[in-house]
Amino acid sequence: MRLRELKEKDVSGMYLWMHYEETKDIFEKDFSKYTKEDILNFIKKQEVNDVNYACVDDNDNYLGTISLKNIDKKNLNAELAISFIQDAQGTGAAHFAMNEILKFAFTKLKLKKIYLNVLSTNERAIKFYEKNGFIQEGCFKNHIKKGNKYIDLLWYAIISD
Numbered sequence: 001m002r003l004r005e006l007k008e009k010d011v012s013g014m015y016l017w018m019h020y021e022e023t024k025d026i027f028e029k030d031f032s033k034y035t036k037e038d039i040l041n042f043i044k045k046q047e048v049n050d051v052n053y054a055c056v057d058d059n060d061n062y063l064g065t066i067s068l069k070n071i072d073k074k075n076l077n078a079e080l081a082i083s084f085i086q087d088a089q090g091t092g093a094a095h096f097a098m099n100e101i102l103k104f105a106f107t108k109l110k111l112k113k114i115y116l117n118v119l120s121t122n123e124r125a126i127k128f129y130e131k132n133g134f135i136q137e138g139c140f141k142n143h144i145k146k147g148n149k150y151i152d153l154l155w156y157a158i159i160s161d
């Protein structure tokens, strides 16, 4: 397993998780609108302050995406985002990817803090983040509207030391 730059051939894997029924409840953004062409454009046109990696198996098959967004070189922080295809969930692949990206963030980029937000309803992701050393720093009450419900948005972070 390894992390590498996203490639054009990862479009199908990314399309897969973006279009799971469950994905609608997990993210604020509506990924179900994304076409394969949108994903290809995303892969080709990376933002300057973002890094997006694919986690791939030993045969270079796409397992998931892990990203550092809004890399802030003044305050030395960045926002983490992660999503894996269902076949790769529960296999340890996401844990591997998390370790690799944190190593990259703290040793290579010399960042001090990685933060993220997660819907309070996403119990699997919350458990995963806590297992990987993230600590809850805040809660925006009733921040995200899903259907007729307003859901809390939790903020988590991990500090380099």
Ligand SMILES: CC(C)(COP(=O)(O)OP(=O)(O)OC[C@H]1O[C@@H](n2cnc3c(N)ncnc32)[C@H](O)[C@@H]1OP(=O)(O)O)[C@@H](O)C(=O)NCCC(=O)NCCS
Binding pocket: 026, 064, 082, 083, 084, 085, 088, 089, 090, 091, 092, 093, 094, 095, 117, 118, 119, 122, 123, 124, 125, 127, 128, 131
């Ligand atoms: C979040 C994600 C990257 C975590 O990777 P993963 O491989 O599923 O994580 P793990 O299996 O290592 O850890 C999840 C934990 O939650 C547990 N879990 C699974 N389903 C659960 C549920 N419905 N409720 C509570 N806990 C759950 C698992 O048993 C596991 O705990 P354990 O290690 O004690 O057994 C992955 O599930 C994913 O890509 N999800 C979809 C996208 C997403 O939610 N991204 C985060 C948005 S903020």
